[in-house]
Amino acid sequence: MTIHREFADATRFRVVFVCTGNICRSPMAAAAFERLAQRHGVADRLLVASAGISEYHVGETADPRTLAVLSAAGYEGGAHRAKQFKPRWLDDFDLVIAFDRGQERALRSLARGDEQLSKIRLLLSFDPDAAGQDVPDPYYSEDAFFGTVLRQIETAVGRLFRQIQPAMRP
Numbered sequence: 001m002t003i004h005r006e007f008a009d010a011t012r013f014r015v016v017f018v019c020t021g022n023i024c025r026s027p028m029a030a031a032a033f034e035r036l037a038q039r040h041g042v043a044d045r046l047l048v049a050s051a052g053i054s055e056y057h058v059g060e061t062a063d064p065r066t067l068a069v070l071s072a073a074g075y076e077g078g079a080h081r082a083k084q085f086k087p088r089w090l091d092d093f094d095l096v097i098a099f100d101r102g103q104e105r106a107l108r109s110l111a112r113g114d115e116q117l118s119k120i121r122l123l124l125s126f127d128p129d130a131a132g133q134d135v136p137d138p139y140y141s142e143d144a145f146f147g148t149v150l151r152q153i154e155t156a157v158g159r160l161f162r163q164i165q166p167a168m169r170p
Contacts, residue, residue, distance in 0.1 A: 013164065014047040014093045017123070018103055022052030022082035024139050025099045025149060027062040029123065031075040032154050036161045042168040049093075051085035053106045058084050063139065069146040073154075090116040097123050097160070100134035126163060127156040 015033065019025040030050040037043040052058075061067065062080045070077035087110040090096065096119045098104040104122055111117045124130040130152070138149045 012045050012047045013095075013167065014049070015095045015097065015164075016049045016051055016085070016089060016093045017097045017099075018051050018053060018085050018107060019099045020052055020103065020137060021054050021057040021139075022050055022084070023057045023060060023063045024066050024137060024146070025135055025153065026050035026052065027066055027077055027080045028070060028075075028150050029097065029099075029153050029157050030080075031070055031077055032150075032157045033161060035075060036158065037168075040161075040165060040168075042165065045168045049083075050080075051083045051089070053085055053103050055084045057082040063146075065138070065143050065146045068143070069150050072147075073150060085110075090119060093119060095164075096120045099123055100137070123153070123156045123160070126160040128159075130156065 017026040017029040017033070027050050030048050034043065034048050037046045037048065060082045062070070062077050062082075067077050085107070090107075090111055096107055098107055098120065099122070101122070104120060107120045108117060111120065122133055123135055124133050135152055135156070136149060138145045
């Protein structure tokens with residue numbers, strides 16, 4: 001089964017989280033979003049994925065610091081392998097979430113038309129209490145900053161989930 005075919009399942013609401021290399025922020029968000037879906041009994045109605053704008057880390061696991069912070073918070077992350085976002089996924093996904101304005105611009109440059117553009121959103125646009133628009137990239141930071149970023153992502157992902165959860169009810 002190809003990745004494209006997997007993501008083309010139109011019977012589920014499809015969300016992809018897109019950061020730079022798919023080893024820090026986007027795996028954190030996917031793990032948090034999947035846990036929310038499981039806790040609320042709608043995991044079977046969602047398809048959650050993550051990817052990177054760049055191809056830097058394709059095939060790699062998440063950053064060890066990401067894995068450590070996910071594990072400390074009770075999330076699974078060991079099976080993650082980095083993928084690069086493909087332009088055709090703008091057709092396959094219902095919502096494409098970027099973590100900063102650079103990624104948002106890159107995704108918008110791939111879009112063909114208003115329908116694809118309307119799917120692209122910044123994660124922090126779902127959190128009215130967020131300070132700023134960008135989730136900072138912890139890659140070049142201290143280990144402890146990964147926990148700060150995870151908490152910011154959990155808050156925004158929780159608010160995103162609350163917005164789409166009514167559509168998930170049977």
